[in-house]
Amino acid sequence: MPFTTPHRPYDLAAMWPELAALARTAVRLHPRHGDPTAEQSSIGGPLLWPVDEPWPTCSGPHEWNSLQTLDEVFEERRILDLTWGKRMAREPEIFTAEERATLDRIRQAGRNDARQDQIRTAGAPLLPVAQLFTRDVPGLPFRERFDLLQVLWCPYDHPEAEKYEPAVHLRWRDTSRSVLKPVYPDGNTLVGFDDYVPSRCVIAPEEVVEFPDLGLLPPELRESIKATSERVEAFSYSENALAPGWKVNGHGAAWMITDVVDVRCECGAEAKPLLTAATGGMDGLTSTWLPLEERDIAADIEKRYSYSVDVYLGRGYDLQIFHCGLDxxxxxxxEMS
Structure with a gap:
């Protein structure tokens, strides 16, 4: 199903013509719970993987909250998803005895600790985060060389890097040059944070226009916009400039928890926004970015839950993934934002 973002409440380029030269196209992905195949673009779905390429792992050290298998993560979510319907029906007992027993078993502290050595010796298998074909997602970088981008990350924290976020790996592919097969990690794969496991979602890419974060604007323009924000109570620059949710390219996420920085690749080249991984992935349900086709959905709690990619990053922030603009x-x- 295609989605249509409403016109912005305020036309920023008309209000400040100098913004027009700074506009970029972002692609909103609009992820929704589904059952994508490896031949489709998706969030959290199976990947088309070269038959002669081992599945990647991340070497430690790792930190984790509790060790769960992928099967356990998805079974717990399945049960919790059902509770929305039961609450809407006002059933007095939300969980059946069988569901409660399953949740108690999954949540039993230390039940998978005996397998810790697997992580330390063999490394942690990466998880699929996004698979994006150029045929589906306009404007993907390096499209003259590759027709597929795969994003994976490690479902553990990495204390040596002092970053409490998943470590991201990219795979750029020319699918005509490899024999590919559908791959998804085994259900017995251990993860350290269930919040780092994306639910399988289909996507419906949509191009929108974005403008830079306020902190990236020239000082005189920034002060003019701030003056308007103080004078017009209903006006919010960020609400009009930057799309929420999972998206590709554009200007990325708003800088919320740190000061704006000039993001650079290790080679010194400019690092450009590639993928914004949004906590929850709720796609702007309470904002003016809610798609026209679903403008009546915001009050429907049961359906709202199906919007979520089910990842939770940091204290509820977005993870902005940048790529080298040259290589x-x-x-x-x-960067967490």
Whole structure:
């Protein structure tokens, strides 16, 4: 199903013509719970993987909250998803005895600790985060060389890097040059944070126009916009400039928890926004970015839950993944915002 973002409440380029030269196109992905195949673009779905390429792992050290298998993560979510319907029906007992027993078993402290050595010796298998084909997602970088971008991350924290966020890996592929097969990690794969496991979602890409974060604007323009924000109570620059939720390219996420920085690749080249991984992935349900096709959905709690990608990053922030503007082989740069 295609989605249509409403016109912005305020036309920023008309209000400040100098913004027009700073506009960029972002692609809103609009992820929704589904059952994507490996031949489709998706969030959290199976990947088309070269038959001769081992599944990647991340070497430690790692930190984790509790060890769960992928099967356990998805079974717990399945049960919790059902509770929305039961609450809407006002059933007095939300969980059946069987569901309660399953949740108690999954949540039993230390039940998978005996397998800790697997993580330390063999590394932690990465998880699929996004698979994006150029045929589906306009404007993907390096499209003259590659027709597929795959984003994976490690479902653990990494204390040596002092970053409490998943470590991201990119795979740029020319699908005509490899024999590919559908791959998804085994259900017995251990994860350290269930909040780092994206639910399988189909996507409906939509191009929108974005403008830079306020902190990235020239000082005189920034002060003019601030003056308007103080004078017009209903006006919010960020609400009009930057799309919420999961998206590709554009100007990325608003800088909320740190000061704006000039993001650079390790080679010194400019690092450009590639993918915004949004906590929850709720796609702007309470904002003016809510798609026209779903403007009546915000009050429907049961349906709202199906919007979520089910990742929770930091204290509820977004993870902005940047790529080297010159060389796709260079590792990505991550900033929490």
């Amino acid at each position: 796709p082989e260079h590792p990505p740069v991550m």
